[in-house]
Amino acid sequence: MDNPLAALVQKIEELLEKGDEAAIRRLLAEEHPGDIAEILGFVGDEEEKCRLFRLTPETERPEILSHVDDATLTVLLARLSDHEISRAIDELPTDDAADIVGRLPEEDASRVLALLEEEDQENLQKLLEYPEESAGGIMESEFVAVPEHVTVEEAVAALRKREAEVEQVHNVYLVDDAGRLTGILPLWRVAIAMPGTRLDRLAERDVVGVPAQMDQEEVAAVVMRYDLPEVPVVDDAGRLIGRITVDDVLDVVEEEATEDISLMAGTGDEEIHETSPFRISMIRLPWLLIGLCGGIGSAFLMSRFEGELRRILALAFFVPVITAMGGNVGMQCSSIVVRALALGEMEAYRIARRLAREFSIAILNGFILGGILSLVAYLWHGAWVLGVIVGLSMFASILVAATTGTLFPMVFRRLGLDPALATGPFVTTSNDVINLLIYFVVAEFLMRRF
Amino acid sequence: MDNPLAALVQKIEELLEKGDEAAIRRLLAEEHPGDIAEILGFVGDEEEKCRLFRLTPETERPEILSHVDDATLTVLLARLSDHEISRAIDELPTDDAADIVGRLPEEDASRVLALLEEEDQENLQKLLEYPEESAGGIMESEFVAVPEHVTVEEAVAALRKREAEVEQVHNVYLVDDAGRLTGILPLWRVAIAMPGTRLDRLAERDVVGVPAQMDQEEVAAVVMRYDLPEVPVVDDAGRLIGRITVDDVLDVVEEEATEDISLMAGTGDEEIHETSPFRISMIRLPWLLIGLCGGIGSAFLMSRFEGELRRILALAFFVPVITAMGGNVGMQCSSIVVRALALGEMEAYRIARRLAREFSIAILNGFILGGILSLVAYLWHGAWVLGVIVGLSMFASILVAATTGTLFPMVFRRLGLDPALATGPFVTTSNDVINLLIYFVVAEFLMRRF
Numbered sequence: 001m002d003n004p005l006a007a008l009v010q011k012i013e014e015l016l017e018k019g020d021e022a023a024i025r026r027l028l029a030e031e032h033p034g035d036i037a038e039i040l041g042f043v044g045d046e047e048e049k050c051r052l053f054r055l056t057p058e059t060e061r062p063e064i065l066s067h068v069d070d071a072t073l074t075v076l077l078a079r080l081s082d083h084e085i086s087r088a089i090d091e092l093p094t095d096d097a098a099d100i101v102g103r104l105p106e107e108d109a110s111r112v113l114a115l116l117e118e119e120d121q122e123n124l125q126k127l128l129e130y131p132e133e134s135a136g137g138i139m140e141s142e143f144v145a146v147p148e149h150v151t152v153e154e155a156v157a158a159l160r161k162r163e164a165e166v167e168q169v170h171n172v173y174l175v176d177d178a179g180r181l182t183g184i185l186p187l188w189r190v191a192i193a194m195p196g197t198r199l200d201r202l203a204e205r206d207v208v209g210v211p212a213q214m215d216q217e218e219v220a221a222v223v224m225r226y227d228l229p230e231v232p233v234v235d236d237a238g239r240l241i242g243r244i245t246v247d248d249v250l251d252v253v254e255e256e257a258t259e260d261i262s263l264m265a266g267t268g269d270e271e272i273h274e275t276s277p278f279r280i281s282m283i284r285l286p287w288l289l290i291g292l293c294g295g296i297g298s299a300f301l302m303s304r305f306e307g308e309l310r311r312i313l314a315l316a317f318f319v320p321v322i323t324a325m326g327g328n329v330g331m332q333c334s335s336i337v338v339r340a341l342a343l344g345e346m347e348a349y350r351i352a353r354r355l356a357r358e359f360s361i362a363i364l365n366g367f368i369l370g371g372i373l374s375l376v377a378y379l380w381h382g383a384w385v386l387g388v389i390v391g392l393s394m395f396a397s398i399l400v401a402a403t404t405g406t407l408f409p410m411v412f413r414r415l416g417l418d419p420a421l422a423t424g425p426f427v428t429t430s431n432d433v434i435n436l437l438i439y440f441v442v443a444e445f446l447m448r449r450f
Numbered sequence: 451m452d453n454p455l456a457a458l459v460q461k462i463e464e465l466l467e468k469g470d471e472a473a474i475r476r477l478l479a480e481e482h483p484g485d486i487a488e489i490l491g492f493v494g495d496e497e498e499k500c501r502l503f504r505l506t507p508e509t510e511r512p513e514i515l516s517h518v519d520d521a522t523l524t525v526l527l528a529r530l531s532d533h534e535i536s537r538a539i540d541e542l543p544t545d546d547a548a549d550i551v552g553r554l555p556e557e558d559a560s561r562v563l564a565l566l567e568e569e570d571q572e573n574l575q576k577l578l579e580y581p582e583e584s585a586g587g588i589m590e591s592e593f594v595a596v597p598e599h600v601t602v603e604e605a606v607a608a609l610r611k612r613e614a615e616v617e618q619v620h621n622v623y624l625v626d627d628a629g630r631l632t633g634i635l636p637l638w639r640v641a642i643a644m645p646g647t648r649l650d651r652l653a654e655r656d657v658v659g660v661p662a663q664m665d666q667e668e669v670a671a672v673v674m675r676y677d678l679p680e681v682p683v684v685d686d687a688g689r690l691i692g693r694i695t696v697d698d699v700l701d702v703v704e705e706e707a708t709e710d711i712s713l714m715a716g717t718g719d720e721e722i723h724e725t726s727p728f729r730i731s732m733i734r735l736p737w738l739l740i741g742l743c744g745g746i747g748s749a750f751l752m753s754r755f756e757g758e759l760r761r762i763l764a765l766a767f768f769v770p771v772i773t774a775m776g777g778n779v780g781m782q783c784s785s786i787v788v789r790a791l792a793l794g795e796m797e798a799y800r801i802a803r804r805l806a807r808e809f810s811i812a813i814l815n816g817f818i819l820g821g822i823l824s825l826v827a828y829l830w831h832g833a834w835v836l837g838v839i840v841g842l843s844m845f846a847s848i849l850v851a852a853t854t855g856t857l858f859p860m861v862f863r864r865l866g867l868d869p870a871l872a873t874g875p876f877v878t879t880s881n882d883v884i885n886l887l888i889y890f891v892v893a894e895f896l897m898r899r900f
Contacts, residue, residue, distance in 0.1 A: 034675035067675070160642045168679060169638040170620070188619040191641040192610045224704070225484035225517070227697045229618060229679060246696045247677045253700060254674070257707030258789055264714060265785030265873075266778055277810035284782050285815055291778045292819055295771025296826055302767040309766060313759060316766035317752040320882055321745025323770050327777070328716055328741045328875050332734050335715030339708055360727035365735055369742055376746055423715075425778050432770055 005035060009042050016048055025055045033060045037067030040076075050079040062091035065100060071274055073103055082108070086115035089124075093167055095140035095248065098127040127242075135219050136212035138252065139233045139242030142166045145173040148182055148200045152193040159190075168245055170229035174203050179239040181209050181232055209234035212241060216252045217342065223249045260338055263420035264331075266291075287425045294429030298323075298436050305440040308447055314381050315443055318373070318390045319436070325369065326397040326435040327428050333358050333405030334423040341409065341419050351410055355403070362402035370395035385450050389443045396442070397435035404431060455485060459492050466498055475505050483510045487517030490526075500529040512541035515550060521724055523553055532558070536565035539574075543617055545590035545698065548577040577692075585669050586662035588702065589683045589692030592616045595623040598632055598650045602643040609640075618695055620679040624653050629689040631659050631682055659684035662691060666702045667792065673699045710788055713870035714781075716741075737875045744879030748773075748886050755890040758897055764831050765893055768823075768840045769886065775819065776847040776885040777878050783808050783855030784873040791859065791869050801860055805853070812852035820845035835900050839893045846892070847885035854881060 008027070015024045028036055036056055040049050053076055056064055065073065065088050077085065077100070085104070089097040089112065101109050101124055113121050123141050130136025142165050146158050155172055172190055174183030183203030193202055209232040210219055223231055223246060233242040255269070262269040266287035274280050302309070302319070309315055337354070374391025378384055408427055409419035458477070465474045478486055486506055490499055503526055506514055515523065515538045527535065527550070535554075539547040539562065551559050551574055563571050573591050580586025592615050596608050605622055622640055624633030633653030643652055659682035660669050673681055673696055683692040705719070712719040716737035724730050752759070752769070759765055787804070824841025828834055858872035 032676060034677070038675065156642055159638065163642060168636070168677075170679070186618075187641060188609065188637055191637060192606055192613060224697070224700055225488065226482060227484070227618075229620070229696070246679070246700065247674070250670075250674055250696065250700055250703060253703050253707070254793065257703070257711075258793070261707075261711060261714070261785050261789050264711070265781045267782045267786065271786060275807070277807050277814065280807075281811045281814045284811070285818065287782070288775065288778055288815060288819055291774055292771065292822060295768075295774050296823070298770040298774075299764075299767035302770075303764070306763060309763060313756060314749075314753070316759060316769065317749035318745075319766065319769050320748040320752070320773050320886060321742065323773065324741050324745050324748075324777075324879065324882055325738065327774075328738055328878070331715045332717045332737070335711050336717065336721060339711050343704065343708070357725070357727050357730075361731045361734070364727065364731045365738060368735065369738055372742060373746070428778070429774065432774055436770065 005038055005042075008035075009039055012039065012043055012052070016044060016052070021055055024052070028052075028056050033063035034067050036060065037064050037069075037072075040064070041069045041072045046075045046079075049075055053080075062088040062096075066092050066096035070103075070270070073100070077103060077108075082111050082115060086112045090116060090120065093140045093142055094123055094127055094242075095138060095244075098124055098137075102128055102132065130212060133216045134212065135210045135214040135216065135233050135244060136242070138216055138219070138248050139212070139244045140248075141242045143173060143232070143240070143243045144169055144171075145175045145179075145240055146199065148174045148176060148203075150199055152190060152195060152197050152199065155185075155190055155199055168230075168247070170245065171232070171243070172199070173232055173240055173243075174199060175240050178237070181207060181234055181238060181240040183207060184232065186229075207232070209238070209240060210244070211236070217256055219244060220249050220252045220256070221343070256342060259418070260342060260420040263418060264335060264338070264423040266425040291425045291429050294433055297433050301433060301436055302440070305444065308440065308443050311447065312383070312386060312443075314377070314383075314386055315389070315440075318377065319439070321373065322390070322393055322397055322435055322439050323432045325394060326401040326431045328401075329362065329365070329398050330401035330405035330427060330431045331423060333402050334409050334427065337406055337409040338419045338423055341413060351407075354410075355406055358402045358406045359399070362399050366395040366398035369398065385446055389439075389446055392446075393435075393439040393442045396438050397431075400434055400438065401431050404434075455488055455492075458485075459489055462489065462493055462502070466494060466502070471505055474502070478502075478506045483513035484517050486510065487514050487519075487522075490514070491519045491522045496525045496529075499525055503530075512538040516542050516546035520553075520720070523550070527553060527558075532561050532565060536562045540566060540570065543590040543592055544573055544577055544692075545588060545694075548574055548587075552578055552582065580662060583666045584662065585660045585664040585666065585683050585694060586692070588666055588669070588698050589662070589694045590698075591692045593623060593682070593690070593693045594619055594621075595625045595629075595690055596649065598624045598626060598653075600649055602640060602645060602647050602649065605635075605640055605649055618680075618697070620695065621682070621693070622649070623682055623690055623693075624649060625690055628687070631657060631684055631688060631690040633657060634682065636679075657682070659688070659690060660694070661686070667706055669694060670699045670702045670706070671793070706792060709868070710792060710870040713868060714785060714788070714873040716875040741875045741879050744882055747883050751883065751886055752890070755894060758890065758893050761897065762833070762836060762893075764827070764833075764836055765839070765890075768827065769889070771823065772840070772843055772847055772885055772889050773882045775844060776851040776881045778851075779812065779815070779848050780851035780855035780877060780881045781873060783852050784859050784877065787856055787859040788869045788873055791863060801857075804860075805856055808852045808856045809849070812849050816845040816848035819848065835896055839889075839896055842896075843885075843889040843892045846888050847881075850884055850888065851881055854884075 012024060040052060043049060043052055049072060089100055101112065104112060113124060127141065144159055144162055144166055146155050169187055172185045172187060173181060176182050183200060183205050184207045185199055185203040189202050210222060212233050212235055230243050230245040232240055233244060235241050259269045268283045271280050271283050370391040373394050374387045377390045378387030408422035412422045413419045462474060490502060493499060493502055499522060539550055551562065554562060563574060577591065594609055594612055594616055596605050619637055622635045622637060623631060626632050633650060633655050634657045635649055635653040639652050660672060662683050662685055680693050680695040682690055683694060685691050709719045718733045721730050721733050820841040823844050824837045827840045828837030858877055859869035862872045863869045
């Protein structure tokens with residue numbers, strides 16, 4: 001077993017079976033909340049997860065809740081009391097708290113919120129109004145902001161006052177009287193500043209906060225491009241309303257990559273933490289049904305060319321290679337475009353240039369692969385017509401697959417859909433049908449003449 | 451155009467054409483090195499990239515070099531003088547410097563290193579000895595470490611002394627006389643500490659540094675699990691030798707996701723920044739040739755069942771759906787396993803459990819999809835034998851695809867290969883051949899009897 005937690009999980013499962021709760025309690029007391037969260041995602045059934053959660057040290061429970069995967073969180077929230085949940089929420093930074101409240105059914109959410117102090121309630125409610133995948137949706141409202149004219153000592157005093165509340169301080173923000181962001185000061189500059197220095201003399205004044213509506217993928221691109229430990233979030237008036245730390249950005253990057261890979265594979269990213277075979281089956285089935293419909297369409301299409309197939313049965317032999325190569329080429333093109341879009345590469349925005357390049361690649365590869373296949377078919381069957389048919393079709397399908405593979409993700413993006421959808425079974429399937437059509441039309445045309 | 455830099459790129463291209471270097475210089479002086487790096491990745495040909503680089507403010511050049519993509523870096527390094535390169539390296543944190551030196555041909559590297567001070571040379575050489583994708587390979591050797599018994603004032607003095615050298619300080623590390631890591635103190639705790647406090651009274655003492663040999667994916671998992679802004683790296687003796695900041699981890703996560711997606715799609719991650727159609731073609735062609743060989747194999751295989759095909763030509767019509775569905779199911783299973791392995795999910799380590807689950811899903815989906823296809827074939831052709839053949843084969847190929855899709859990535863991992871290889875054309879192709887074989891053997895068997 002590669003994973004160091006695997007042994008621990010096994011031990012806990014044994015202890016659960018024996019019912020030795022005291023031993024589990026001792027074991028869990030030594031583990032980091034991040035580790036416990038991972039263990040919870042893995043151990044036993046829903047009942048046992050909840051039982052285990054209640055055996056963790058009470059002080060660690062908020063952080064554990066903020067670390068468990070979505071499936072486990074849903075399981076736990078369904079079983080914990082309103083008080084247990086609100087106590088955890090109270091302890092967590094607002095971004096993590098909002099994530100948890102956002103998962104609760106509306107009714108439960110209002111009951112849980114009602115147990116908090118009024119100020120906390122308002123704060124959370126404001127955060128919950130932002131779309132889940134926007135800067136506002138991932139920011140926390142705890143940050144350290146001071147007026148521009150304060151000295152280092154005053155800033156340190158402000159930091160001390162907020163010690164309990166704000167975790168992982170990387171920056172001190174300067175704001176004007178209206179709360180607008182006017183400066184950023186990395187914390188280490190505060191730490192080493194000579195006593196008495198005014199902050200506005202040390203701060204970076206040419207600052208930009210990301211707008212609360214910005215998509216989380218763009219936020220990630222900004223953080224990566226400028227290597228920021230955290231970015232401030234501002235409202236329409238430029239007022240500082242929150243901050244996003246790089247560990248949240250890390251989650252975003254992972255999440256988006258998992259989402260893209262899932263869509264490419266024709267499944268949902270919710271699958272990764274799902275354990276019920278029936279539910280996983282229901283996530284995957286719609287994609288497979290699309291494939292099945294396309295396949296039945298291909299069958300009908302081929303039946304229209306029964307005459308050609310009867311004349312040269314060998315045409316059927318090359319059907320798998322025609323569809324497979326179209327699929328491979330389409331996948332190559334679309335996945336590169338999807339990834340470039342996800343990484344915010346500029347390249348992805350110049351459709352004409354990208355298409356032209358993909359077209360040259362396709363012509364080169366199509367020529368080589370079509371040539372080889374043509375030769376193989378000719379040498380094997382001794383019929384040059386067959387050689388020309390398969391070679392020409394292979395060349396054409398590679399061009400078509402490259403074009404659709406490049407264009408579809410971009411079109412999907414323009415339509416506001418996830419470009420990764422354009423790499424999944426939907427596109428592979430339509431490619432299959434198009435390429436078969438090309439193949440048999442070419443065959444019909446050439447066979448009629450020669 | 452979605453990307454805000456696109457307009458700037460266009461302007462620079464126009465100015466380059468006009469040859470108005472002064473205007474470009476003015477334009478670039480206002481941009482962040484991270485933005486300039488992205489622009490460089492996009493503008494013009496190799497000559498122009500280099501010309502543009504020399505028009506950037508000299509003080510920004512090191513950081514620009516550390517931000518450009520690999521393809522652009524190679525282009526620039528080939529054209530810059532040893533002095534230009536060594537000056538940039540001298541300014542950069544050691545991890546970025548080592549990345550650049552690591553890209554140079556060996557001879558150039560020693561010439562460039564020779565231009566540095568002896569201490570810097572040694573430092574870099576040490577870093578270059580670690581594998582590129584290990585903790586040692588991504589760490590920087592600049593960090594702030596102090597003896598355990600110092601006071602806050604002494605720590606601040608140490609911070610001040612290293613101000614110019616160390617970027618983005620998140621932690622102050624405590625070390626014993628032998629240089630072994632004994633404590634970690636988040637910087638903000640230092641900033642708010644009361645004067646005179648001894649650091650060892652504030653520091654977290656129960657610390658673990660990651661070993662220098664740890665794979666970068668595991669480092670990323672550690673950083674994410676514990677939400678760390680940076681992690682210390684230790685040698686075999688527990689001595690503190692470097693640190694990895696979370697922005698480097700962000701790069702790792704992106705890199706690994708891009709690598710997985712590229713392999714899934716049957717291409718290389720070096721493609722994303724490559725602009726020459728010929729070179730991209732050469733990256734993709736080997737994968738396509740694997741597909742072509744598989745396709746030719748499929749053709750030979752089908753030709754062995756010419757008799758069956760002549761008796762029931764409709765068998766041919768269902769070839770695309772059999773291969774496509776096997777491919778879809780295989781992709782679903784393998785991509786989930788690959789992603790789970792990449793995220794360090796424990797689930798991925800319990801092969802038996804995973805296989806059992808995938809098998810139940812496959813039985814359920816295979817039953818539904820095989821049933822539908824069987825019915826369609828029967829109603830369409832009125833031959834129940836055909837219905838049974840396609841239904842049964844569909845069911846069997848889904849089971850086979852689920853098994854290979856789940857097992858292959860795990861086996862690849864055990865063999866020390868990248869599990870994502872097991873989702874690419876290699877596996878799709880072998881699935882095609884296996885599924886066709888199942889299909890025609892089932893057909894032969896049933897047709898001989900009924």
